[in-house]
Amino acid sequence: MNLLQKYIHAVKLELPLAQREDIGRELQANILDQLDAIHEQTGREASQDDVAAVLEKHGHPVQVAARYAPVTPLVSSELMPAYKLVMSYALGITLLLQTLKSGTVFLAATHYKVWQALMQLLAGFIEQGALVFTSVTLVFYLAAKSGMLPNWASNKGWRVQDLPEQEHDWQRIRGSDIITDLSGCGFILLLIWHKFWMSEASLQQLRVDFSPAITAYLPWMSLLLIASVVFGIWCASQPVWSKLKLQLNILQNSLYVILFLISSQLDALIVSTGTPTIVDLQRLHQGIQLGCLAYALYLVYECWRDARRYRLLSQQQVGKKIPA
Numbered sequence: 001m002n003l004l005q006k007y008i009h010a011v012k013l014e015l016p017l018a019q020r021e022d023i024g025r026e027l028q029a030n031i032l033d034q035l036d037a038i039h040e041q042t043g044r045e046a047s048q049d050d051v052a053a054v055l056e057k058h059g060h061p062v063q064v065a066a067r068y069a070p071v072t073p074l075v076s077s078e079l080m081p082a083y084k085l086v087m088s089y090a091l092g093i094t095l096l097l098q099t100l101k102s103g104t105v106f107l108a109a110t111h112y113k114v115w116q117a118l119m120q121l122l123a124g125f126i127e128q129g130a131l132v133f134t135s136v137t138l139v140f141y142l143a144a145k146s147g148m149l150p151n152w153a154s155n156k157g158w159r160v161q162d163l164p165e166q167e168h169d170w171q172r173i174r175g176s177d178i179i180t181d182l183s184g185c186g187f188i189l190l191l192i193w194h195k196f197w198m199s200e201a202s203l204q205q206l207r208v209d210f211s212p213a214i215t216a217y218l219p220w221m222s223l224l225l226i227a228s229v230v231f232g233i234w235c236a237s238q239p240v241w242s243k244l245k246l247q248l249n250i251l252q253n254s255l256y257v258i259l260f261l262i263s264s265q266l267d268a269l270i271v272s273t274g275t276p277t278i279v280d281l282q283r284l285h286q287g288i289q290l291g292c293l294a295y296a297l298y299l300v301y302e303c304w305r306d307a308r309r310y311r312l313l314s315q316q317q318v319g320k321k322i323p324a
Helices: 003-013 017-042 048-058 061-068 080-108 114-146 175-192 200-205 218-237 243-265 281-321
Strands: 208-210 270-272
Touching (some): 003 017, 218 243
Antiparallel strands (some): 208 270
16 A cells, blocks of 8 residues: 555545545545646656655645544534523533532531632532533534524524624623622522521531621612622623613612621621631621622722713713714
């Protein structure tokens, strides 16, 4: 078997059985044409080195086979945007649930080792994330094969008139920001109302709980968190900042600032449940107070940023109304 035959055979092994002979003949004819061109230019038959150079220029047999018969991806390019969106939300929810599970174990532990808790969280997320990744990919693959995907997933039926106006890069709401906000709100809601979903045995093992002072504000915070979840879902369906969205974001962030500032001034945010613990509640309380204050200051910055963006959009709309 000479070099050419060896090369053609290697390419054919990488091709679907029904296409091997046709593609093999086409590829061989193409290579022979190049060898004939070398013969015409040099006036001699192509040497083994010439043949090897031509074959190596074509590329590895696996790459050549992929050019002639591209491998069908598990998720097609037209479905990739929807796939990435669903995957990001699925992994975000997985991280939320795993954080809640690890947090419950951490609070019930008699010895607190932060690095051990973080490693358990990471290991659990990798394990569950792999299952979620496989499941979502398989669903998209099977749905595409059967033609059962909804129109939104393949962007069918879209109209150019429905495209939002985006004159600034910041008007596009990033999916990572939406996922972070939704996951954070969901986690805090589950943390606030842990007594409704945790088992009796887990509740008895908890070392700390909310103090009566902060408990009085939990219903108001819950309503605000639920409103934030609804707002986040709206932003996910239409991920573009508009004047109305900016107004609502300023309003909700202002309310959060008030709640976090109040929390930072309370005498006690958490109390011991009576179960023995090695936690220094005073230091933990001070840390939570500092965190509430720092986050409130960050939200003040976000309100200022959104106010500037709102003013910019308002000025642009006024400019468009003024006739040239």
